[in-house]
Amino acid sequence: MTHPNRSEERRAAKPIVRGFYNRDPRIVARELLGKVLIREEREGRLAARIVETEAYLGTDDAAAHSAAGKTARNAVLFGPPGFVYVYFIYGVHYCLNVSCLPDGTAGGVLIRALEPLEGIAMMARNREIELSESPRVPELRSLTSGPGRLAEAFGITRPRDNGKDVTSKAGDLWIGDDGYAVGEIVTGPRVGITKAMDHPLRFMIAGNTYVSGKRPAASGR
DNA sequence: GAGGAGATCGTCT
Protein backbone atom coordinates (compact mmCIF):
# COMPACT_ATOMS: atom_id res chain seq x y z
CA MET A 1 0.00 0.00 0.00
CA THR A 2 1.16 3.48 -0.60
CA HIS A 3 1.09 5.90 2.26
CA PRO A 4 3.31 8.90 2.81
CA ASN A 5 6.29 7.98 4.96
CA ARG A 6 7.56 10.22 7.67
CA SER A 7 10.84 11.81 6.66
CA GLU A 8 12.57 10.29 9.71
CA GLU A 9 11.69 6.85 8.43
CA ARG A 10 13.37 7.38 5.08
CA ARG A 11 17.02 7.34 4.33
CA ALA A 12 18.45 10.70 3.36
CA ALA A 13 18.39 11.13 -0.39
CA LYS A 14 21.70 11.44 -2.20
CA PRO A 15 22.05 13.24 -5.53
CA ILE A 16 22.17 11.02 -8.61
CA VAL A 17 25.37 11.27 -10.64
CA ARG A 18 25.37 12.80 -14.11
CA GLY A 19 26.21 9.51 -15.78
CA PHE A 20 22.77 8.23 -14.80
CA TYR A 21 21.25 10.72 -17.25
CA ASN A 22 23.82 10.10 -19.96
CA ARG A 23 21.76 7.23 -21.39
CA ASP A 24 18.76 6.56 -23.57
CA PRO A 25 15.72 8.51 -22.28
CA ARG A 26 13.74 5.26 -22.18
CA ILE A 27 16.17 3.85 -19.63
CA VAL A 28 16.36 7.08 -17.66
CA ALA A 29 12.56 7.47 -17.59
CA ARG A 30 12.17 3.97 -16.21
CA GLU A 31 14.92 4.31 -13.63
CA LEU A 32 13.80 7.73 -12.39
CA LEU A 33 10.70 6.05 -10.97
CA GLY A 34 11.04 5.90 -7.19
CA LYS A 35 13.63 8.67 -7.05
CA VAL A 36 12.94 11.88 -5.12
CA LEU A 37 12.54 15.39 -6.50
CA ILE A 38 13.73 17.96 -3.99
CA ARG A 39 13.25 21.71 -3.86
CA GLU A 40 15.10 23.71 -1.23
CA GLU A 41 13.23 26.85 -0.26
CA ARG A 42 14.09 29.34 2.45
CA GLU A 43 10.99 28.21 4.33
CA GLY A 44 11.95 24.56 4.11
CA ARG A 45 12.23 21.57 1.87
CA LEU A 46 9.79 20.13 -0.64
CA ALA A 47 10.26 16.46 -1.49
CA ALA A 48 8.18 14.07 -3.54
CA ARG A 49 8.72 10.67 -5.09
CA ILE A 50 8.65 10.33 -8.87
CA VAL A 51 5.91 7.85 -9.80
CA GLU A 52 5.30 8.61 -13.48
CA THR A 53 7.55 9.72 -16.36
CA GLU A 54 7.63 9.91 -20.14
CA ALA A 55 10.60 9.57 -22.47
CA TYR A 56 11.16 11.97 -25.38
CA LEU A 57 13.72 10.77 -27.83
CA GLY A 58 15.14 13.76 -29.63
CA THR A 59 15.19 14.51 -33.33
CA ASP A 60 13.79 11.09 -34.31
CA ASP A 61 10.71 11.50 -32.13
CA ALA A 62 7.95 13.48 -33.87
CA ALA A 63 6.22 14.16 -30.55
CA ALA A 64 9.30 15.67 -28.91
CA HIS A 65 10.00 19.37 -28.71
CA SER A 66 13.44 18.60 -30.06
CA ALA A 67 12.04 16.97 -33.23
CA ALA A 68 12.44 20.08 -35.40
CA GLY A 69 15.97 20.78 -34.24
CA LYS A 70 17.61 23.04 -31.74
CA THR A 71 16.03 26.41 -30.92
CA ALA A 72 16.45 28.91 -28.10
CA ARG A 73 13.51 27.30 -26.38
CA ASN A 74 14.65 23.66 -26.36
CA ALA A 75 18.42 24.23 -26.23
CA VAL A 76 18.75 22.45 -22.87
CA LEU A 77 17.56 19.19 -24.43
CA PHE A 78 20.52 19.35 -26.81
CA GLY A 79 22.98 20.16 -24.04
CA PRO A 80 24.68 17.89 -21.51
CA PRO A 81 22.64 15.41 -19.43
CA GLY A 82 21.14 16.10 -16.02
CA PHE A 83 19.81 19.61 -16.61
CA VAL A 84 16.31 21.01 -16.22
CA TYR A 85 14.21 21.84 -19.29
CA VAL A 86 11.07 23.76 -18.38
CA TYR A 87 8.54 24.76 -21.00
CA PHE A 88 5.35 26.78 -20.85
CA ILE A 89 2.29 25.21 -22.41
CA TYR A 90 -1.27 26.27 -23.25
CA GLY A 91 -0.53 29.70 -21.85
CA VAL A 92 -1.15 28.26 -18.42
CA HIS A 93 1.22 25.53 -17.26
CA TYR A 94 4.89 24.81 -16.83
CA CYS A 95 6.23 21.27 -17.26
CA LEU A 96 9.46 19.81 -15.86
CA ASN A 97 11.91 17.71 -17.88
CA VAL A 98 15.45 16.49 -17.36
CA SER A 99 17.89 16.35 -20.26
CA CYS A 100 19.43 13.02 -21.25
CA LEU A 101 22.24 11.81 -23.52
CA PRO A 102 25.56 13.59 -24.14
CA ASP A 103 26.05 17.19 -25.16
CA GLY A 104 24.93 17.61 -28.77
CA THR A 105 22.36 14.79 -28.67
CA ALA A 106 18.76 15.66 -27.83
CA GLY A 107 16.66 13.68 -25.42
CA GLY A 108 14.75 14.13 -22.22
CA VAL A 109 12.37 12.79 -19.64
CA LEU A 110 9.14 14.51 -18.64
CA ILE A 111 8.22 14.17 -14.97
CA ARG A 112 4.48 13.52 -15.00
CA ALA A 113 3.47 12.73 -11.42
CA LEU A 114 4.85 12.73 -7.89
CA GLU A 115 3.90 11.32 -4.52
CA PRO A 116 4.27 14.10 -1.91
CA LEU A 117 6.65 13.31 0.97
CA GLU A 118 7.78 16.54 2.64
CA GLY A 119 6.60 20.13 2.64
CA ILE A 120 3.03 19.22 1.82
CA ALA A 121 1.63 22.41 3.36
CA MET A 122 3.91 24.49 1.14
CA MET A 123 2.89 22.52 -1.93
CA ALA A 124 -0.74 23.20 -1.13
CA ARG A 125 0.01 26.90 -0.69
CA ASN A 126 1.75 27.00 -4.07
CA ARG A 127 -1.26 25.30 -5.63
CA GLU A 128 -3.66 27.59 -3.77
CA ILE A 129 -5.44 24.57 -2.37
CA GLU A 130 -6.81 24.43 1.16
CA LEU A 131 -5.92 21.13 2.78
CA SER A 132 -8.02 19.63 5.53
CA GLU A 133 -6.57 18.89 8.99
CA SER A 134 -5.43 15.39 8.07
CA PRO A 135 -5.50 15.26 4.28
CA ARG A 136 -6.52 12.04 2.65
CA VAL A 137 -5.07 10.57 -0.51
CA PRO A 138 -7.38 12.34 -2.99
CA GLU A 139 -6.30 15.73 -1.66
CA LEU A 140 -2.61 14.88 -1.67
CA ARG A 141 -3.03 13.45 -5.12
CA SER A 142 -4.44 16.69 -6.46
CA LEU A 143 -1.22 18.45 -5.48
CA THR A 144 1.16 16.70 -7.83
CA SER A 145 -0.63 14.17 -10.09
CA GLY A 146 0.08 15.76 -13.45
CA PRO A 147 2.94 17.67 -15.03
CA GLY A 148 1.32 21.09 -14.70
CA ARG A 149 0.23 20.42 -11.15
CA LEU A 150 3.58 19.24 -9.86
CA ALA A 151 5.34 22.20 -11.44
CA GLU A 152 2.98 24.54 -9.65
CA ALA A 153 3.33 22.67 -6.33
CA PHE A 154 7.12 22.96 -6.56
CA GLY A 155 7.07 26.56 -7.74
CA ILE A 156 8.80 25.56 -10.97
CA THR A 157 8.85 28.14 -13.75
CA ARG A 158 10.93 28.57 -16.87
CA PRO A 159 12.52 31.87 -15.83
CA ARG A 160 13.49 30.47 -12.45
CA ASP A 161 14.51 26.90 -13.23
CA ASN A 162 15.27 26.26 -16.90
CA GLY A 163 18.86 25.10 -17.27
CA LYS A 164 19.46 24.13 -13.63
CA ASP A 165 21.66 21.16 -12.73
CA VAL A 166 19.70 18.42 -10.93
CA THR A 167 22.80 16.42 -9.99
CA SER A 168 24.04 18.79 -7.28
CA LYS A 169 22.71 19.51 -3.83
CA ALA A 170 24.26 22.94 -4.25
CA GLY A 171 21.28 23.89 -6.40
CA ASP A 172 17.78 24.41 -5.07
CA LEU A 173 16.22 21.83 -7.38
CA TRP A 174 17.74 18.36 -7.56
CA ILE A 175 16.90 14.68 -7.77
CA GLY A 176 18.04 12.17 -5.18
CA ASP A 177 17.99 8.47 -4.44
CA ASP A 178 16.84 7.43 -0.97
CA GLY A 179 17.11 3.70 -1.58
CA TYR A 180 13.40 3.23 -2.21
CA ALA A 181 12.78 -0.06 -3.99
CA VAL A 182 10.33 0.21 -6.88
CA GLY A 183 8.11 -2.78 -7.48
CA GLU A 184 6.50 -3.54 -10.81
CA ILE A 185 6.62 -0.89 -13.54
CA VAL A 186 3.91 -0.49 -16.14
CA THR A 187 4.24 1.24 -19.50
CA GLY A 188 1.72 2.88 -21.77
CA PRO A 189 1.29 5.42 -24.53
CA ARG A 190 2.31 8.99 -23.83
CA VAL A 191 -0.36 11.51 -22.92
CA GLY A 192 -1.51 14.65 -24.69
CA ILE A 193 0.46 14.27 -27.89
CA THR A 194 -0.81 14.06 -31.46
CA LYS A 195 2.19 12.46 -33.16
CA ALA A 196 4.13 9.24 -32.64
CA MET A 197 1.43 8.02 -30.30
CA ASP A 198 2.12 4.35 -30.89
CA HIS A 199 5.13 4.15 -28.61
CA PRO A 200 4.85 2.90 -25.02
CA LEU A 201 7.10 5.61 -23.64
CA ARG A 202 5.13 6.41 -20.50
CA PHE A 203 6.33 4.69 -17.34
CA MET A 204 4.48 4.33 -14.04
CA ILE A 205 4.93 2.53 -10.76
CA ALA A 206 2.29 -0.21 -10.90
CA GLY A 207 -0.64 0.41 -8.61
CA ASN A 208 0.65 3.72 -7.34
CA THR A 209 -2.18 6.00 -6.32
CA TYR A 210 -0.43 9.18 -7.40
CA VAL A 211 -0.08 8.58 -11.13
CA SER A 212 -1.84 11.17 -13.29
CA GLY A 213 -5.10 10.76 -15.10
CA LYS A 214 -8.38 9.38 -13.93
CA ARG A 215 -8.85 8.25 -10.38
CA PRO A 216 -7.07 4.94 -9.91
CA ALA A 217 -8.69 1.90 -8.34
CA ALA A 218 -10.04 2.81 -4.92
CA SER A 219 -7.56 2.48 -2.12
CA GLY A 220 -7.03 3.72 1.41
CA ARG A 221 -10.47 4.79 2.49
C1' DG B 1 -19.65 10.30 -13.59
C1' DA B 2 -18.33 11.50 -18.20
C1' DG B 3 -17.30 14.55 -21.79
C1' DG B 4 -16.26 18.96 -23.86
C1' DA B 5 -14.51 23.51 -24.24
C1' DG B 6 -12.06 27.63 -22.52
C1' DA B 7 -8.05 29.67 -20.54
C1' DT B 8 -3.93 32.40 -22.17
C1' DC B 9 0.84 33.18 -24.09
C1' DG B 10 5.46 31.75 -25.77
C1' DT B 11 7.27 29.86 -29.75
C1' DC B 12 7.74 28.85 -34.45
C1' DT B 13 5.83 29.23 -39.46
Next chain:
DNA sequence: GACGATCTCCTCT
Protein backbone atom coordinates in the same frame (compact mmCIF):
# COMPACT_ATOMS: atom_id res chain seq x y z
C1' DG C 1 -1.36 33.64 -37.04
C1' DA C 2 -1.90 28.98 -35.22
C1' DC C 3 -1.28 25.77 -31.81
C1' DG C 4 0.50 23.15 -27.86
C1' DA C 5 4.12 16.91 -23.75
C1' DT C 6 -2.58 20.56 -19.43
C1' DC C 7 -6.00 21.68 -15.94
C1' DT C 8 -10.38 23.14 -14.40
C1' DC C 9 -14.94 24.09 -14.61
C1' DC C 10 -19.34 23.52 -16.50
C1' DT C 11 -23.07 20.93 -18.57
C1' DC C 12 -25.47 16.84 -19.50
C1' DT C 13 -26.87 12.26 -18.21
